[in-house]
Amino acid sequence: MLTIALSKGRILDKTLPLLKKAGISVAKSELDSRKLILDTDSIDIKVIVLRASDVPVFVQHGAADFGIAGKDALLEHGADGVFELLDLEISKCRLMVASKKGVDLNKSTLKVATKYVNSAKEYFYQQGRQIEVIKLYGAVELAPIVGLSDCIVDLVDTGNTLEANNLAPVELIHEISSRLIVNSAAFNTKYIEISSWIKRIEKSL
Numbered sequence: 387m388l389t390i391a392l393s394k395g396r397i398l399d400k401t402l403p404l405l406k407k408a409g410i411s412v413a414k415s416e417l418d419s420r421k422l423i424l425d426t427d428s429i430d431i432k433v434i435v436l437r438a439s440d441v442p443v444f445v446q447h448g449a450a451d452f453g454i455a456g457k458d459a460l461l462e463h464g465a466d467g468v469f470e471l472l473d474l475e476i477s478k479c480r481l482m483v484a485s486k487k488g489v490d491l492n493k494s495t496l497k498v499a500t501k502y503v504n505s506a507k508e509y510f511y512q513q514g515r516q517i518e519v520i521k522l523y524g525a526v527e528l529a530p531i532v533g534l535s536d537c538i539v540d541l542v543d544t545g546n547t548l549e550a551n552n553l554a555p556v557e558l559i560h561e562i563s564s565r566l567i568v569n570s571a572a573f574n575t576k577y578i579e580i581s582s583w584i585k586r587i588e589k590s591l
């Protein structure tokens with residue numbers, strides 16, 4: 387028996403067709419149900435659908451054998467005990483610093499609003515820049531507009547959200563895409579099963 391942890395939301399929309407191509411289908415009735423552990427058409431595979439940031443946690447602790455999560459979630463979590471085996475090249479975007487246009491970000495202590503607290507700290511500290519982090523859970527783009535922060539660290543795709551709020555991307559922290567991760571212990575004990583599914587997923591990319 388294998389358990390796969392999937393990120394709900396936009397990554398799920400891209401992941402389900404990929405898994406289907408690889409031979410793992412989740413029926414619409416399962417997805418629409420309120421069940422937390424979903425059956426697939428493979429008797430030996432179950433799927434759990436989680437918040438994107440919880441996928442690395444479930445895989446790290448072996449509650450799921452493998453999973454699909456955004457690189458942003460992996461960077462933020464640290465991904466100990468987890469092997470990143472495949473870049474699925476879906477749900478691509480960039481983790482960036484953004485601010486109001488023309489703002490000088492070279493002040494002594496920069497106020498940074500973000501939900502990516504660890505990634506922001508690592509990025510600025512590596513450059514010897516001091517920051518005060520303001521942790522937010524959403525509407526991050528609002529922070530510089532209302533004077534809550536000097537800048538934000540957030541995901542940018544088309545740039546439309548920044549543009550609509552008079553903000554501009556200023557520094558690239560990391561290119562983001564979804565990755566297939568596996569629990570390191572499970573990868574050893576269930577190597578044949580897991581690697582054969584991973585090969586099928588890789589072929590369907």
Ligand code: PRT
Pocket residue numbers: 394395396397437438455456457458459477478479540541542543544545546547548562563564
């Ligand atoms: O669970 P919760 O609702 O808190 O999270 P969420 O809404 O961020 O989840 P969801 O379903 O959006 O999926 C998040 C995952 O999708 C991330 O972990 C990324 O790996 C991936 N992803 C890819 C993105 C984007 N692209 C993206 N553009 N996640 C979020 N965005 C947001 C971004 O935060 C910003 O608000 O889209 C806005 C920017 O988009 P543009 O096109 O206007 O630049």
Ligand code: MG
Pocket residue numbers: 395
């Ligand atoms: Mg959401």
